[in-house]
Amino acid sequence: MAIREIRKDGDEILRKKSREVKVIDDRIRELIEDMLETMHEANGVGISAVQVGILKRVVVIDLYDGSKPLKLINPVIVKQKGEQEVEEGCLSFPNQFAKVIRPMEVTVKALDENGKKITVKGKELLAQALSHEIDHLDGKLFVDIMEPGTMEYIDPNSNTKEK
Numbered sequence: 001m002a003i004r005e006i007r008k009d010g011d012e013i014l015r016k017k018s019r020e021v022k023v024i025d026d027r028i029r030e031l032i033e034d035m036l037e038t039m040h041e042a043n044g045v046g047i048s049a050v051q052v053g054i055l056k057r058v059v060v061i062d063l064y065d066g067s068k069p070l071k072l073i074n075p076v077i078v079k080q081k082g083e084q085e086v087e088e089g090c091l092s093f094p095n096q097f098a099k100v101i102r103p104m105e106v107t108v109k110a111l112d113e114n115g116k117k118i119t120v121k122g123k124e125l126l127a128q129a130l131s132h133e134i135d136h137l138d139g140k141l142f143v144d145i146m147e148p149g150t151m152e153y154i155d156p157n158s159n160t161k162e163k
């Protein structure tokens, strides 16, 4: 496993559309493990492959709630319900947070790291994280949907979690 460089605000790759994964092999599984390590090292709850410079539709999420991290290949939101107004950040925008509206519940279909079809249902923070990470795969960023004037810059020395 290896920690990969996180692409930051201003890097054009963040605006590109990621491609569907056609073959799930050891390279994809290695990418997933590296994404998990990179995300954990940065105290993030989610990261998409594009954020480590790989334009493939792969997302990992860990809410640090004792459940296993989610590893999602070609994830698609098939259902969403309700709304929540949440404070949000992104590993590509260090120390910046803004208010956004996200769905309260989402249902996502994806493949796992062995190519098995899975369905993930998420509420609240998980719904927010799924929605945020899947947006990355289409080059969409939280700053595109933030409520104007709500951007805050947080002291990097405080121990805040980012997404």
Ligand code: NI
Pocket: 089, 090, 091, 092, 132, 133, 136, 163
């Ligand atoms: Ni992000």
